[in-house]
Amino acid sequence: MQAVIQNLPSCAGVYQYFDSNGKLLYVGKAKNLKNRVKSYWRFNPEFKPNETQSSRIIKMLYEAISLEYIVVETEEDALILENSLIKQLKPKYNILLRDDKTYPYIYIDESAAYPRFEITRKVIKGKHITYYGPFPTGGKALLDALYEVYPLVQKKSCLREGKACLFYQIKKCLAPCESKVTPEAYEEIVIQAKTSIVKRKNLISTLEERMTDLAMQERYEEAASIRDNIGAISSLTISSNIDLANALNLDIFAIQNGDEKGVIVKLFMRDGKIISSAYSYFRHTHIFDENEAYKQALLEFYTIDSPNISKQILTAHTFEDSKQVATTLSDRFGRKIEILTPQRGPKAKLISLAMQNCEELLRKTQNDTVMEQKIADLFDLSVIPYRIETFDNSHLMGAATVGGMVVWDENDWDKNTYRRYTLHERDEYGQMKEMLSRRIENFKEEPAPDLWILDGGQANLNLAKTLLKAANVNLDVIAIAKEKLDAKAYRAKGAAKDMIYTSHGLFELKSNDKRLHWIQRQRDEAHRYAIAYHQNKKRKEDTQISLLNKKGIGKATVKKLIDYFGTFEAIENASQEEIEKVTNKKISNIIKNYNP
Secondary structure, X not given: OHHHHHOOOOOOEEEEEEOOOXXXXXXXXXXOHHHHHHOOEEOOOOOEEOOOOOHHHHHHHXXXXXXXXXXXXXXXXXXXXXXXXXXXXOOOOOOOOOOOOOOOEEEEEOOOOOOOEEEEOOOOOXXXXXXXXXXXXXXHHHHHHHHHHXXXXXXXXXXXXXXXXXXXXXXXXXXXXXXXXXXXXXXXXXXXXXXXXXXXXHHHHHHHHHHHHXXXXXXXXHHHHHHHHHHHHHOOOOOOOOOOOOOOOEEEEEEEEOOOOEEEEEEEEEOOEEEEEEXXXXXXXXXXXXXXXXXXXXXXXXXXXXXXXXXXXXXXXXXXXXXXXXXXXXXXXXXXXXXXXXXXXXXXXXXXXXXXXXXXXXXXXXXXXHHHHHHHHHHOOOOOOOEEEEEEEEEEOOEEEEEEEEEEEOOOEOHXXXXXXXXXXXXXXXXXXXHHHHHHHHHHOOOOOOEEEEEOOHHHHHHHHHHHHHOOOOOEEEEEEOOEEOOEEOOOXXXXXXXXXXXXXXXXXXXXXXXXXXXXXXXXXXXXXXXXXXXXXXXXXXXXHHHHHHOOOOHHHHHHHHHHHOOXXXXXXXXXXXXXXXXXXXXXXXXXXXXX
16 A cells, blocks of 8 residues: 555645555545545554644554545536536445535426416526525415415416416406416516515414415314414524625534434525524534545535525635635536635524534434334444445345335334335345345435444345445445244244354344334335335236236236236337247237237
8 A cells, every 4th residue: 555655646636545444435526636645644663644634534544454536627627527526426434425415496487478486496497497496395385375365377277278267266366367467467466476575574474374274174184284384484594683784695514423313404585684594413523624524524414406596605614725726616517606604694604503503413313213222232333323224135036026124213114215115036035136236326316324224144244245345345244044843933022032143243132122123114114115015016017917818818928928028018108020030920919909
């Protein structure tokens, strides 16, 4: 490694440190690779880590035995590549914030005579587009409230119909489709609605009146829906008495590290008013680095499709790469973007407000992940598994072969990130390989978790470790094999002594061990999710087989077609000539003319 370091090129690039097992320890970027990497080390009288580095970096350097690097054209390219590799490969000593959500905006295209408000998460083409937001939560509730309070065009299809509909009869629309309202009068309504997006007090008052009226009429479900919308809209804003003389647009980021959790708070100010806010937690605070955290948070938040970007971004702390991040964002959006950390005045008060919210959010959190700590200690995991993905596959004699991935995140199921897989391999080992390979390919979009749990034994564990090693991804893996009694696999919690396979050996926990129950719960949820998908798919395939049988195609022919093409979708998409390779022309004609 010393020879590699001494012969590094003097250009921009990304460097990677690896340990004795070939696991990726750390990813960094440099304007000058030679100078940057050399700064980590002392070469005389012996080659050793530079004591002036942080304790985190010194610990990493003592574990490192090899170094690889990638040369790029510019420092901005290095910054983007570094961020992408951290997200994809999950190095041991780089913090991963998992804060890459895209937030929705409300927009209106005023080139239309009777424009509508819509929701978007990306830039909409047009010269007369106005954006409001972002709205991390409550954006849909705010949009619904606009259509509840103001007689706007309720549906896209309304104007095309050319005839007044039910919305006109119930006084939620003025029927511009029949020219019952002029564009000028409609514009006045749009202006009022625009004002309500930013100044929401009157909007909420009107909604409260509607809710009360509905409750008096015993229309409780409708009243409850409006009540929920009021709560969502009210939660959008952090109250503030800060008064800015100018109608500024600002995005404010504050990151605070705690003992067990860290938190990111974002405030969004438009026209001098804080219109929305958001926060998210992160773990593994022992490797926290302020520069890395801000750099990653900003690059992940401001994607190329982000609309309504503020020209000024305020951060609660100065960080080393702020100028470079500002340059990268300016290039990304084609206009100058500044990153500032004000020390006095109203902007500094906004920073203080964001930090107060960081401290309050950290104060409210409690250690509710005791079990995850116990699991990490028991299996000697490299990190505490706050986010876990569990995999299982399901089929019936090779039919309707599917896989399922469930996600446990911060002591709860994250059902929005569950994934289903249609699998094509015939054997269970091949099916698991197909499913895990597809998940690894998606690490660029959805970063790796802290732990994988696989339904299966040593073979599946070895398979996962091989695939992860080939992809240079740091990720702990365990596998749980169902104990079979009387030729049956009992999944009930605590009813069987399931065997747990890990990198450190085989574990057989007592049936009343809560750690075993926790792992079984993960496995059982994955099994439930996979088998539900299998049953739905099997029911659909059985219906298709039955219909084909009625058309005169026998079960043996259907099986031959499925064996060759894999799925009914593939059969449907195949050409008549391809189908005739498997069967005869008469049957291929039936299939191509078949409409279930």
